[in-house]
Amino acid sequence: MQNKADTELVRRQNRGLVLQTLRRVGPLARVELGRTTGLSPATISAITADLISEHLIVTASIDEKAERPTGRGRPRVALALNADAAFVLGVKVSLNSVTLILCDYGGHLRDRTRLAIPTTGPEAKEFVPRLAEAIRGYLDERGVPHRKLPEIPIAVPGVVDETTGRLIWSPTVSVEVGAIPGPLSEALGIPVSVTNDVNMMGQALNSRDPRRYGGTFAVIFIAYGVGMGLYIGGRLFSGAFGSGAEFGHTNHIPGGALCRCGRRGCVEAYVADYAIYRAVTNLPPDAPPADIDPDAATMRALEERARGGDGRIAAAYHQAGLALGYGLSRLLALINPERVAFTGRGLAAFDLMEKGFHTGLEEGLVAEIGRMTEIEVLSPEDDLVDVGILAGALQRLDRDIFASADHEPVPGLRRPVARPTSRLGADV
Numbered sequence: 362m363q364n365k366a367d368t369e370l371v372r373r374q375n376r377g378l379v380l381q382t383l384r385r386v387g388p389l390a391r392v393e394l395g396r397t398t399g400l401s402p403a404t405i406s407a408i409t410a411d412l413i414s415e416h417l418i419v420t421a422s423i424d425e426k427a428e429r430p431t432g433r434g435r436p437r438v439a440l441a442l443n444a445d446a447a448f449v450l451g452v453k454v455s456l457n458s459v460t461l462i463l464c465d466y467g468g469h470l471r472d473r474t475r476l477a478i479p480t481t482g483p484e485a486k487e488f489v490p491r492l493a494e495a496i497r498g499y500l501d502e503r504g505v506p507h508r509k510l511p512e513i514p515i516a517v518p519g520v521v522d523e524t525t526g527r528l529i530w531s532p533t534v535s536v537e538v539g540a541i542p543g544p545l546s547e548a549l550g551i552p553v554s555v556t557n558d559v560n561m562m563g564q565a566l567n568s569r570d571p572r573r574y575g576g577t578f579a580v581i582f583i584a585y586g587v588g589m590g591l592y593i594g595g596r597l598f599s600g601a602f603g604s605g606a607e608f609g610h611t612n613h614i615p616g617g618a619l620c621r622c623g624r625r626g627c628v629e630a631y632v633a634d635y636a637i638y639r640a641v642t643n644l645p646p647d648a649p650p651a652d653i654d655p656d657a658a659t660m661r662a663l664e665e666r667a668r669g670g671d672g673r674i675a676a677a678y679h680q681a682g683l684a685l686g687y688g689l690s691r692l693l694a695l696i697n698p699e700r701v702a703f704t705g706r707g708l709a710a711f712d713l714m715e716k717g718f719h720t721g722l723e724e725g726l727v728a729e730i731g732r733m734t735e736i737e738v739l740s741p742e743d744d745l746v747d748v749g750i751l752a753g754a755l756q757r758l759d760r761d762i763f764a765s766a767d768h769e770p771v772p773g774l775r776r777p778v779a780r781p782t783s784r785l786g787a788d789v
Contacts, residue, residue, distance in 0.1 A: 372408075375400060377764030379408050380417065380442070384468065384759060385571075388421060388441035409440055417466075417763055419443045442467045447758060448505050450496065451750035452515040453558065456480060456533035459492060461499055464751045466758065472503065473747070485535035493548035510551050511762055514754045515541060516558040516746055518586070523603035526555050532586055532621045532650075560597055560606070561749030563590025566702065567597075568752035577698045581608060583685075583707030584741075585654075586621060587629040590749075593696065597753075608692060609633070613684045618646035631684035632714075634660050634707060640677040657706060664710045675713060682714030686721020693726055693734050700735040704745065708738050 378398050383389065386397060395405040412418045420438050444467030451462040457480050463471040478491050500507065519531025526542035528534060542553040559582050566574040575595050582588045587609030591598045599605050609629035610622050617626030618636065625647075630636050635653040639646070641663060644653070655663075667674040689701065703711070711718075722731055762768050 372766075373764045375404060376408055376412065376766070377760045379405070379412065380759040380763055381756070383418065383440065383442050384755065388439035390437045390439050394440060411766065413440075415763075415766070415768075416443055417446050444469060446509075446763075447511055448509050449751050449754040449758070450500070450505075450510055450513050451747065451754065452492070452496075452513060453746055453750065454480060454515065454517045454534055459495070460747070461496070462747050462751060463499075463503065463505070464755075466755070468751070468755060474499065480534040480538065482535070485537040486539075488534075488538045489541060489544045490548070493545055496549060507549065507551055511758055512552040512554060512754055513545070513549070514750050515545075515553060515555045516561045516750050517541075517555060518558050518588070520607065521555050521557060521603045523556065523599060526553075528555075529603075530622060557588070557590075557599065557603065557606075558746045559588035560590045560599055561753065562704065562745040563592050563597060564749035564753045565745045565747075567592060568748065568756070573700075574702075577696065578700045578702065579606075579608075579692065579696070579698050580702045580704060580739075580745075581689075582705040583632060583703060584634060584705040586633050591696070608688060611688055611691065613687060619648065619650065621650040628684050628688040632681045632707070637663065637677050637681055637710075640680065641674045660706070661709070664713060667710075667713050678710055678713035679717040681710075682717025682719075683721040685714060686718040686723075687725045688721075689718075689736075690722050690725025690731070693722075693730060697730065698734055700737060702737050702739050704739040704741060706741050708741060711738055 375398075378400070379394065382394060382398050389397065391402070391405050391409060394400075394409070395402055398405070400408070409418065413420065418440050419442075421441055444465040446466040448466070448471070449464050451464075453460040453462065457477060458475055459478050460473060460475045462473050465471055476495050478488060478495065479485060480488060496513070500510070517528060517531060518533050520529040521527070522529055525540055527540040528536050528538055530536065541555050546553040559580070562580045562582060563574070563578070566578075566580055574592065577593050577595075579592070580590045582590075589606045589608035591606040609632075610620065610624065610627045612624075612626050613628045613631055614626040618630040618639070619625055620627035620630040621633075621635075622629075630646075630650075631640075633650075634655050635650045638644075638655040638659070639648055639650075639653055663674055664678075667678055692698070692701070
């Protein structure tokens, strides 16, 4: 016989499974929910009754008149997540600004707002107090009670020690910012987590298509910098201290061009926008990346000139492709992922890098190993970080908080009606 602890563990797992299924699939009738989860009708009935009484899910009629010629009979009842059960406020940190992204428990985007808060210079020390003040005002203006925010996830470019929350290095945020989670959580009374922004791109792909992006895969972002999100065995990987996927800062040429991280010869120092611009404008390879900031229009103009026959610019893109190919060959040899997805504005020039990329990949890796991995180029999506921040937090709500019957009570709704079925990923 199962003891009480085992029974409670199974119950918790089943509750989490029901919540995650409704999140992934959308509203379902009980019989469909049982079929999708593999749980028995009795288990589904007991779990959904509890979740309804706890105001975590709501009921809505499914109009089947179109399916029944007579229009008679009792309509089925679908179950859906209660969008008002909780909220998630994600924070994306950029150079001297933050973006606040609010969604409800149903995964619907409620608001996205960008605010100016210094992340560099002498004012960086005030980042956490200013962010706390901004979040308080933001929530008050929108009538979101703090008790309905189980956590605030924050995505930051750079390396974060996830054991302490302290920023180790970032191209856009001064280390003077210090540890973010502890002080911010203390100021707001809400748990706070911090992670690398490109990790959240991997989280976004996994949440949108867990079958395709559910095993071992990497997503590599190329634009003003080069970053990577890595999944190993279906789980986001960031190493023991949060810096386990710094693909852009692996070495390509010892003693080579200066990188934003302060080292020389990194992959990023040949592939990022600033690196290509530096090469084609005859700036010295040790020109500080912080002083080189080409905008999107400038990079598009360079790309068109390269396609139009400018050999000097084309050569810079070819070298970028080589660096990318050699760098990826090391990743494939070490990790052997099922697929690698490239994204970011820099991929608009992939046709100019492609020949060099394949040359570097073929020269750096045993051909049979290279053929195991599917490589794909995604269209640039500015919202992948946003989607990943929110998707990860909602996943933790389902699995770690609401899967337990001991969670904080959720106030009942005045009108217990399910919201439309558009969910996170479509809205964001």
